[in-house]
Amino acid sequence: MCNNGVVPTESSRVRSMNETRDRILDVALDVLGENPDAGMGDIASAAGVVRRTVYGHFPSRLDLLRTLTERAVTEVTAVLTEVNASDAEADATWVEFIARVWPVAHRYRVLLALRRGEYGEAIHGLLGPVDELLADLVKRGQDSDVFAQHLPAGILSQVAYGVVFAIADSDLSNGTLGARAATITSLLMLGVPETRAIALVGDQP
């Protein structure tokens, strides 16, 4: 008997294995989010699995971290390029970006802490493309006089999304309150006047 469809209906073995793998990744985000120094054992038990099993899916801790980071980069760049496609002003684009990236930033907030520490360099490297896209957006805003120029675009963008992550990491992180706060605060620090900032955010649903 051959496969009846084009896609070779994954055997349930494979599917359950992928589920395990995904669960480990998901849980790892939570656990590391609470404590960036959590070990493979902590992640394993949180995922309802034995440490040895985690090593079955990810040969090393760095491998797991890399996979998480790649996921994050994929999701963020997707949002960022989509948003950048519009020809709106840079500040409006920024607002839409934060609104859409907020859940993602909240999920992956731990990566900012992971940039320091043992595997920081590897993580940092993978995050590079995001940094560039972000700097481009800020640069565009500076060139059209929408954003302040007291700092070079590269650094300003770093600080700005550092703030977003910081708020995503704080008590406000849940609900729309955090998103609003992060958006307004980052706009302010990008040099957008308060009235304009509030108007822009007010437009958001």
Add this chain to the structure above:
Amino acid sequence: MCNNGVVPTESSRVRSMNETRDRILDVALDVLGENPDAGMGDIASAAGVVRRTVYGHFPSRLDLLRTLTERAVTEVTAVLTEVNASDAEADATWVEFIARVWPVAHRYRVLLALRRGEYGEAIHGLLGPVDELLADLVKRGQDSDVFAQHLPAGILSQVAYGVVFAIADSDLSNGTLGARAATITSLLMLGVPETRAIALVGDQP
């Protein structure tokens, strides 16, 4: 033979011991600043001393960290209370505060990273008084309509000096450029209009 002066002229033994102790503390700031996970051994060799000697002065790693933190708290609160004594507007006070606290913040920038990690809770606790003083200042600014109110004073002050430390930790950290950038950026995020912010900073020497 009794002491000839009121102050019992420290024997040079005691003095050189204190010098060693201070050198360890100073060097620890540098080493930990580059790598918050540096061990007692790294600190010791950087101080030109053996690991065992460090343990002679500080019974445990936590003890060393605590001492560093206490130093930082002392220095910062000194600046903060002094600055707060003036009856200037909150934004002007903030500018003076950043200007004077900048070298201190730069020296102790590692403490922000240390707030997470194994001994984070202890460090965090010691840093409490600084947080309060800072929140008070921001609150004063909000009450007199000088600072924005899109975030509660407690969080806004956290984010604001998070930014200051972030810049103190970046490439700009040296020279007056970093201080200017940190001041303006933090003012912007506190809701001070760009023109006013630049004017305020321009006043500074």
Add this chain to the structure above:
DNA sequence: TCTCCGTTGCACACCAGTGTGCAATCTACT
């Protein structure tokens, strides 16, 4: 039923850091 294979449980070696103990050494003070 039998086989494959993800999973488990336990073993181990390895590494890095922490904190302690103690004899030896060096030096400022008496």
Add this chain to the structure above:
DNA sequence: AGTAGATTGCACACTGGTGTGCAACGGAGA
């Protein structure tokens, strides 16, 4: 010269995490 005390060098035990090896279990698929 003698002594007290800071420092050294080396020892050790302990902890906690990493990564690997392997036999055994258990369920889905042939």
